[in-house]
Amino acid sequence: MNDSPAHSAADVADIDGYYDKFYVHDADEIRHHLQRLVGEHCALTVHAEGSNDSMATMLLRVDTSGFWIDVPNNRALLDAWMAATTLRFEGSLNRAALRFPSGPARLGVHGDRPALQVPIPTRVLYLQRREFMRREPPAGTLACHLHLIDGQEVDATIRDIGGGGLAVVAIRSMVRFQVGDVLMGCRIELPDIGEVEVDLQIRHILNRGHIGHDALQAGCEFVNLSPVVQRKLFRYLLQLDRDQLARRRRDE
Structure with a gap:
């Protein structure tokens, strides 16, 4: 199914309003959810904005500057993530789905290993069990x-x-x-x-x-x-x- 560009733009504008009640905007609550992802060793699926190529990764740490994730072992995918202005993340906590955009990613070191640091997102879509x-x-x-x-x-x-x-x-x-x-x-x-x-x-x-x-x-x-x-x-x-x-x- 392919939407025309005009139809897609209208739908995207409508999507934000439709999902408003499911978004978390409070910075402390967002950090809390990210910390839970770390503590429960939950995987995140990541893909660069505009790309269909995704890969599972682990959230390693949350600090004052952002959060850290594993570096993909595919060099082309790493280059795509580094070049993207926005990365899109999907994960779950106790059958509640978390989805959020953030970026850009910066290559650094975590625990003597290469890792990517990503800014804390400004909002997180948090769909609890009832929606599923x-x-x-x-x-x-x-x-x-x-x-x-x-x-x-x-x-x-x-x-x-x-x-x-x-x-x-x-x-x-x-x-x-x-x-x-x-x-x-x-x-x-x-x-x-x-x-x-x-x-x-x-x-x-x-x-x-x-x-x-x-x-x-x-x-x-x-x-x-x-x-x-x-x-x-x-x-x-x-x-x-x-x-x-x-x-x-x-x-x-």
């Missing part, structure tokens, strides 16, 4: 067009969906799921919102004999979601919440 809770769409209303590793394309029913991933149910004889596989370029048509394209990493596989003898379910995590797709997914989830509340009130 799964919702069940009304039966038959949501499907995913899967691009399988072996090149096949099949349609699967979405059993539940949240901000962090979804579960799909497909006919066993038509799919070959493997835990760890990343299914690239899968498509979901969100009612009243439009189509989104997502990459899915298979986290677990379940037999669903009570649904049908040939039914197989795969729990999947979203990988490298763009901000535009994140926004559309959360709009859809909020709509599901509103619809469920309206039905509950009608039944009272």
Whole structure:
């Protein structure tokens, strides 16, 4: 899915307003979250602004000047990080997602080893568990067009969906799921919102004999979601919440 430049600019402007309630701006609280990442040895995924090449790294230390991360072992990636004005970071703490931009990075030494020092971010997107809770769409209303590793394309029913991933149910004889596989370029048509394209990493596989003898379910995590797709997914989830509340009130 490719947005036109004008459409992308409008969406990006809208994204900031949409996520405002999830941002942390307090400097002490931001440092606290970064210190927790260090203390719990949490990995961070990093990529340079405008690049799709990402790599996991460790946050080593937080000090008054910034925070320190491991140097990537790929020289081309290190050069890209050093040249970028902004790096984008993603991590998690107790199933709460943290995302923030910062930069530029400066090459230095930490513990007698090369490391990158990055300024403390001015804001951090902190999505707690509720934003990632799964919702069940009304039966038959949501499907995913899967691009399988072996090149096949099949349609699967979405059993539940949240901000962090979804579960799909497909006919066993038509799919070959493997835990760890990343299914690239899968498509979901969100009612009243439009189509989104997502990459899915298979986290677990379940037999669903009570649904049908040939039914197989795969729990999947979203990988490298763009901000535009994140926004559309959360709009859809909020709509599901509103619809469920309206039905509950009608039944009272």
